[in-house]
Amino acid sequence: MKIFILVLFLLTYALIVALPKFKVYITGAACLVAVISCAISGDMGVLSALSGIKINVVLVLVGIMLTVGLFSETGMPNKMADKLVSKTPNALWAIVLLCALSGLISAFVDNVATVLMLAPIGLAIAKKTDVSPIPVIIGISVSSNLQGAATLVGDTTSVMLADFAEMNFFEFFFLNGKPSIFFAVEIGALLTIPFLIFIFRKDNKKIKLEPSDSKVTSLFPTVMLLINLVLLIVFSFVSELIPVGIPFVKWLVDNGNGLICFIIGIICLIHHTATVKSNPIKTAIGAIDVTTVLFLIFLFVLIKAVESVGIIADIASLFTSIGNSNVFLLYTVIVFGSVLISAFIDNIPYVATMLPVISGLCVSLPSVSPYLLYFGLLCGATLGGNLTPVGASANVVGIGILSREGYNTTYKDFFKIGLPFTLIAVLSGYAFIWIFWGMM
Numbered sequence: 001m002k003i004f005i006l007v008l009f010l011l012t013y014a015l016i017v018a019l020p021k022f023k024v025y026i027t028g029a030a031c032l033v034a035v036i037s038c039a040i041s042g043d044m045g046v047l048s049a050l051s052g053i054k055i056n057v058v059l060v061l062v063g064i065m066l067t068v069g070l071f072s073e074t075g076m077p078n079k080m081a082d083k084l085v086s087k088t089p090n091a092l093w094a095i096v097l098l099c100a101l102s103g104l105i106s107a108f109v110d111n112v113a114t115v116l117m118l119a120p121i122g123l124a125i126a127k128k129t130d131v132s133p134i135p136v137i138i139g140i141s142v143s144s145n146l147q148g149a150a151t152l153v154g155d156t157t158s159v160m161l162a163d164f165a166e167m168n169f170f171e172f173f174f175l176n177g178k179p180s181i182f183f184a185v186e187i188g189a190l191l192t193i194p195f196l197i198f199i200f201r202k203d204n205k206k207i208k209l210e211p212s213d214s215k216v217t218s219l220f221p222t223v224m225l226l227i228n229l230v231l232l233i234v235f236s237f238v239s240e241l242i243p244v245g246i247p248f249v250k251w252l253v254d255n256g257n258g259l260i261c262f263i264i265g266i267i268c269l270i271h272h273t274a275t276v277k278s279n280p281i282k283t284a285i286g287a288i289d290v291t292t293v294l295f296l297i298f299l300f301v302l303i304k305a306v307e308s309v310g311i312i313a314d315i316a317s318l319f320t321s322i323g324n325s326n327v328f329l330l331y332t333v334i335v336f337g338s339v340l341i342s343a344f345i346d347n348i349p350y351v352a353t354m355l356p357v358i359s360g361l362c363v364s365l366p367s368v369s370p371y372l373l374y375f376g377l378l379c380g381a382t383l384g385g386n387l388t389p390v391g392a393s394a395n396v397v398g399i400g401i402l403s404r405e406g407y408n409t410t411y412k413d414f415f416k417i418g419l420p421f422t423l424i425a426v427l428s429g430y431a432f433i434w435i436f437w438g439m440m
Helices: 003-020 019-043 046-051 055-073 076-086 091-106 113-129 133-149 156-165 182-199 220-241 246-254 256-278 280-287 290-308 312-322 329-340 347-364 370-387 395-406 411-438
Strands: none
Touching: 003 019, 003 280, 003 290, 003 312, 019 046, 019 290, 046 290, 046 312, 055 076, 055 113, 055 182, 055 220, 055 256, 055 280, 055 290, 055 395, 076 091, 076 113, 076 220, 091 113, 091 133, 091 182, 113 133, 113 220, 113 395, 133 395, 133 411, 156 347, 156 370, 182 347, 182 370, 220 256, 246 256, 290 329, 290 347, 290 395, 312 347, 329 347, 329 370, 329 411, 347 370, 370 395, 370 411, 395 411
8 A cells, every 4th residue: 555655656756746737636536545444454444644734734725815816806916016126126135035035934834825915016026117026926936935944933843843842933943052943044035035036137227117007005904914914923932831731722723823723813804894895705715716715625545545655755765764873964865855755745754753763763873973863853854945846835935926817837836946946046055054953
């Protein structure tokens, strides 16, 4: 069964690459085959398969799509784009600043939410400056995915590491008198800025904005979007203080970001229905990208099947077999192996499996700081998602937004930015972590 699921998984990805327009049908069919096969073999029941769906991500996606959809209808993104472009010398700097803002926000807010909030502004800037929106949205997506590991509250994998290694929020900045993972990520972020400047180097003509006749029809979605952002930041800190001994409370904490976004989205929908007298169902269907939501759900279930048959555990065992030979080699394999794995497999079950493996390795290697391998794991597993369009939920959502706007994004379009972006961020983080935690 393990070989069958692995072949199914690889075949699914190959078909997604070859036939991107049919990716929902491909992943849906593969998901159904995986669930039936695992249920027959006893490796995974239907309920277990459904548990692989990240409810938090789905709720964030649906809620923010509702809010952002109504936000876009008000004409506010155009106004914000005008303001940003007017304060920058050309389109190049407007786009680079937007990507940098995406990274900054995602250090404290869910990456998917960050992309959904900033994408309308990116699309408006691209339209006003006659730039292709494809690299703009890809730049926003990969930038948001980059800085998730910078802080304890930036990404689920960071929360997992903090819980396992008993790290607090400030120890992501300095730990045992040494610079911690935050600086490894931020150095990578700074080094990607020259790359983004290079990518958009041709868009350096001075922009002359013509007076715009568009008016902002309502401030309500904009205000609610800002409230959403503030609540997400506040919750990211408060959630660490909430005791999760009761299952229901734990569920609320685990899905807190999604619940906030979903409730805000429903409030915006109700307000829009009451003021514009529109059909709420028609409005919701128009705002939500059902194709992207279904694709992610099917992908989550398929990855749960990969986890259930033991493929991820086998990968962890492979790392263990390398552990007794050479520390530098082990560190290198963990970083770049994690990059390759998380480019195709969700990083949450992978990191959950690898944390105890690394802890066990360090017991047999007492001279090695466990944080060297912990940080290497986080660096590779978090940043590796930018290697492919389906490696991170933020990338899937970004491409879904482009598709909804009528733009066909090819793998070549994504690799042109995602591949060098990932290499720059990973190599700089890899070197930084080794210098401070492997050599000192």
